[in-house]
Amino acid sequence: MPTREQLLETAKRYVDAHNSRNVEAIRACCSPSSTHRGGPSSVNGPDRTRDEYVAFNADVFKMLHSYHAELTDAIVDPETRKVAMFLHAKATADAGEYENEYIITVTMTEDGKLVQDQYDFIDSHTMLQWIQKVGQFAQETWEKK
Template identity: 75%
Template sequence: MSMREQLLDTAKKYLDAHNSRDFGSIAACCSPSCTHRGGPSSVKGPTRNNDEYVAFNVEVFEMMHSYHAEMTDAIVDQATRKVALFLHAKGAADAGQYDNEYIITLTMNEDGKLVQDQYDFIDSHTMMQWIGKLGQSGEEMWEKK
């Protein structure tokens, strides 16, 4: 498999693990020292390690009755081992329908098989509206380390 194919394969496995809510597979896609960051600054969450990131996702998915993120485009930079995923996510929760767009940049390790750094850039206006629907518990969950 070429490096480009490997990087895309790892990114797809990472996305699939999120869509299937398979927290063990999410963690298995990441290097032990992987960092998970988010932005823009208007919705910036804390930098999380793997355990914190998985715990955050457990809490998010407990609120969601359904969730699916579809890749609409991807850009691969083999020299820096980065993949930028353009995603459209939909879901449902007691607070209502969720519909948002993200750009997630994944930086992989040297063989392209593990994520070393994840940066989520989220439509901040939509995210803030969603957190408002969730109320105080959503805001506390977002900011929790």
């Protein structure tokens, strides 16, 4: 059974990979059969395989100038190999500033070194407002051409 420290180290490496916006580092943190899910249901996020999740992040990172998620707290359960992370994220993009809070749970592989399952729970109101802002920015930019 992996130790609490091993699980927390893997979770932090996963957050760091996102903060560096390095899709290959994200891929390296996930098992080939990993599943990535998003919630709450109001966000309507699809389940994604590892490759789909990596591709999704690659697309998101293209529109961001900066991104940083700060791990503010974590609950680690070595018995279930699960880490619940509380994060505060900030980003900048052409559409403006982004700030949101997430609770991400990751379940690790048997050795505790890779993410096997991820569930993101985000502040959906803030996320939907951001998506609307990005859409409005895109429309206004398109109309200026």
